[in-house]
Amino acid sequence: MKSWVIPPKQNGEFVANMEKVLDIYKRPYDYQNPVICMDESPKQLIGETKIAIPMKAGQERKEDYEYKRNGVCNIFMANEPLMGKRYPKVTITKKKQDWAQYIKEVVDTNYADREKVTLVMDNFGTHTPGAFYESFEPKEAKRLMDKIDFKFTPKHGSWLNMAEIELSVLTRQCLKRRIADIETVAEEVKAWAEHRNMAEATINWQFKTADARIKLRRLYPSINH
Secondary structure (H helix, E strand, O other): OOOOOOOOOOOOHHHHHHHHHHHHHHHOOOOOOOEEEEEEEEEEEEEEEEOOOEEEEEEEEOOOOEEEEEEEEEEEEEOOOOOOOEEEEEOOOOOOOHHHHHHHHHHEEEEEEOEEEEEOOOOOOOOOHHHHHOOOOOHHHHHHHOOOOOOEEOOOHEEEEEEHHHHHHHHHHHHHOOOOHHHHHHHHHHHHHHHHHHHHOOOOOOOOOOOOOEEEEEEHOOOOO
């Protein structure tokens, strides 16, 4: 998972983008323009070299310290915080085309009847509107561009992305163990998402602009007249 990286003092660009994202999180629910957060995370595929000792009553599962690396897979995560919905997908790679196809699937499968979708995400190199034009015909790329209102978290501000919270919960509840192959990861992630979606588990975001101006005041430029 990503760690918190706070930018140096007095960073006007950071606070401008931070306040923009915090304003989005204040919006009331709008069916025709839902707010979706998106992030991604790698998952190391680890195989056993020896058969693990199963868990028993009063005893944890025992694994040998030796293991086999089976590569890495990628987990895309999009969630709609106000409605308690999340739409993860496990992929072998995380190229621009993988991202573009994933966003298209999320939008067309779950929000086809909406006028607009506000998409909050970080500035990762593959998360760009141009990826649509590298993945689809121009007409289709333009359709997706017109459908999505992109909002980017500031550099060093990935903690402002609520999809990162979902990925953290996923890791803690489901993936914090050795898993040898991508098929098993995909099955586990699918079952986890279905369970949380059925429970409509929402995120109660409490950090607001007023809090930022107090707790992160060192990031705000000093105005000298």
